[in-house]
Amino acid sequence: MSAVIYVDLQAVHPVIDGEWHRLIEVLTPGQAFTTLCGISDTATFVPLSERRARGAPRQCDRCDVIHRRKQGIPLQQDRVSDAGLRGRRQ
Template identity: 45%
Template sequence: MNASPEAVIYLNVAYIHPVIGNMWHRAEFLAVPLPGQFLAMLCGKTATATFEDYHERGKRAPLVECPHCNVEYRRARGIPILPEHPGLAKLTRQQQPPLKRRS
C-alpha cells in the first residue's frame, strides 16, 4: 500500500493573536505554542494556550484589540502613537503585568 504524501501547513507566528474573553492580544512567539503552554502577552496578561477551529470564533462576541498590546507593539517597531491612544491610559491594578523579580 502506498503511503499518502504529507501536506505541510505553515503557520506564521507573527499572525498568532491569543484571545482572552473578547479581546485579542499580541505576543512574541518564536514558534507555534503548544496546547497548555504558558503565554505572556505584550500588555503583561498571562494565559495558557488552547486551540479551537476558527469557525468557533463566530459563535462569540466580536473581538477587539487590546490597546495596551497595541502600544507595546508600536513602540517596539517605531510606529507613531497618538497622545490620545487608549493604550496609553493607566492600567488598573488587575491589568498590570507582574513585577519582574531580580535574581
C-alpha cells in the same frame, strides 16, 4: 513521517475576555504564555468558526501601544491628531 502545518506567527493572537493580544513567543497547545501587556494564560486551539460564533474580538490597546513603540510606528492617537493638522491652513 509527521504532518507539518505552517502558521504565520504574526497572525496568531490569543483572545482573552474578548480582546486579542500580541505574543512574546511562539505557542504550542497547553503551553503557558505571556502577552506583550503582561497577561499570562495557557494556550488552547479551537476552530475559527467558534470565534465567529462569539463575535469579533477587539484589539488590546496596551499590546498595540507596546508593539507600535517597539516597531517605531506612531501611536494611533498621534496619527489622528497629525492628520487633522496637515490639511488645515496655518
